[in-house]
């Protein structure tokens with residue numbers, strides 16, 4: 237069995253080399269400019285995973301020293317099916333990601349994103365309506 241890493245080191249970069257050749261296992265490469273996170277799978281298989289930072293689907297917390305990602309990182313498309321959390325640079329391993337779990341997580345995230353987008357739109361529309369009401373007098377009532 238390959239040795240799993242227990243922690244990561246965040247490294248902020250401007251560009252992430254697209255071939256990934258120089259990417260070191262155990263280092264999480266973060267490009268704020270491109271809102272991208274790339275890391276080699278810390279299970280030891282070394283496959284590259286890439287994530288796009290998103291306030292809803294993939295959040296990053298950085299306290300100046302350590303990073304936390306939310307939600308967990310898992311991809312059943314990787315052969316190793318690794319599934320883990322990164323919390324304050326520590327890797328917390330979960331049981332292997334099953335295909336259905338990935339799909340379920342993706343569906344849940346998509347539904348959540350849709351809900352939040354709708355909520356924002358409804359809120360904006362209501363505010364706009366209120367704004368119109370304040371401007372114009374009701375004509376046909």
Ligand SMILES: [Zn+2]
Nearest residue numbers: 277279281316
């Ligand atoms: Zn792996």
